[in-house]
Amino acid sequence: MPAPGAPLKKLGFLTIGLFDRDRPVEGHTSTLEIIELGERLGFDSAWLRHRHLQYGISSPIAVMAAASQRTSRIELGTAVTPLAWENPLRLAEDLATVDLLSGGRINPGISVGEPMRWESVRSSLYPDTSDAEDFSYTRAERLIRLISGEPAWGFSGKDGIVEEFSERVEPHSPGLRERLWYGAGSLRSAQWAGSAGLNLLTSSVVLVPPEQRHEGEAPDFAQIQAEQIRAFLAQHPLGERARVSQGLVVIPTDSATDAQREKYRRYVEERTPRTLTPQGPRGFLPAKDLLGTSEQIAAALYAHAGFREVEEVAFALPFSFSHEDYVQILTDIAEHLGPALGWHPRRA
Known part of the structure; x- marks a missing residue:
């Protein structure tokens, strides 16, 4: 999408699906209602974050x-599932099952x-095999092969009178x-994907x-992201025909109440300092949240080097907002x- 006038082909949204510790069903039900709303509004896709041992969708x-x-109709995705928490074979079974039930969505x-927090969680997640687990791209390659229908083991056919086995993950x-999809944040991971x-x-x-880390100088998030997409x-x-989706946080205020606008302003103001300097030894840099009217946000996106490289987006809903806020933002x-x-x- 090099300039205004080139149409955005696909529009989606991403939610973390927060819930209250003592009333988890309400948060999960809210997420399902938001996805239903997204379909009624004509969104192409709805995406779910993956949160373990937190008050978000696990x-x-x-x-x-x-x-x-x-x-x-609406497509359903994860952005993203960390494979370190998953067995690729079991994950392939679950994904194929839900894909078939959804009609391929x-x-x-x-x-x-x-x-995340590996040293604290390793004894609970992999009490007997933590030193042997492989968290490299090899784990993703196993999942890809299994979902593709390649053999999962060396046996197929009947065993006894009733039991019949397949050489691949079933259902396929x-x-x-x-x-x-692969969620990439570095040049290396983008190239591997x-x-x-x-x-x-x-x-x-x-x-x-x-x-690109220079003391006192804010890195150019948009340019770094654009370089990753091109790589x-x-x-x-x-x-150039490969699919790329961008997932910035956008908060349009066209129909927001005065109270909502003030709430959103404070949220963005509190989060902005973390976007100015790379965080931690790996240099994590969050993007700035885009707040304003739709006209203002559209102008900011067309000026964003990363956005100009894509034809589809999955805008992230802000954390910790209410159901009513999400309805206003999505609308x-x-x-x-x-x-x-x-x-x-x-x-539909």
Whole structure:
């Protein structure tokens, strides 16, 4: 999308699905209602974050299964599922099952690397095998092969009178492999995703290369993200035709109340300092939240080097807002921001 006038092809949203510790069903129900609203508004996709040992969705596959039975058209994805917490064979079974039940609407997004707070969680997650676990790209490659239908073991056929076995993961969903995404935040991970033939999910966080970290100077998030996207496309077998989705936080205020506008302003103000300097030894840099009218946000996006490299987005809903806030934000995105970007809603 090089300039205003080139239409945005696909519009989605991403939610963390927060819930109260003592009333978890309300938060999960709210998430399902938000996905239903997204379909009515014409969004192309709804994506779920993956949160373990927190008050956010820990089992997005289960939530996608529930959402698939409440909707008929909207695509459902994860952004992203950290494979360090998963057994690739069991995950392949679950994803294929939900994909078939949804009518082929599942878009699994994955990532690799050590689990968050690994030293604290390793004894609970892998009490007997923590030193042997492989959290590299090899884990993702196993999942890709299994979802593709390659042999999972060396046996197939009958065993006894009733038991019949398959050499591959069952059920098999033929189109699921083409809808696998990788969540990349570094140049290396973007290049690997391209070489693996996956789709690319960029997010509101990048890893700033050491050579671009200069004291007192804010790195250019948009330029770093654009470089990662171009590196992905250069490695992908489909080249420029490969799919890339961007996931910035946008908060349109077109129909917001005065109280909501003030709440959103404070939220962005509190989060902005973390976007000015790379965080931690790996150089994590969050993107700035985009707050304002849809017209203002559209102008900011067209000026964003990363956005100019994509044709589809999955805008992230802010953390910790109320159900009513999400309804207002999603409605404004669908009715104001999306059209300002040349997007047209899809209807059932």
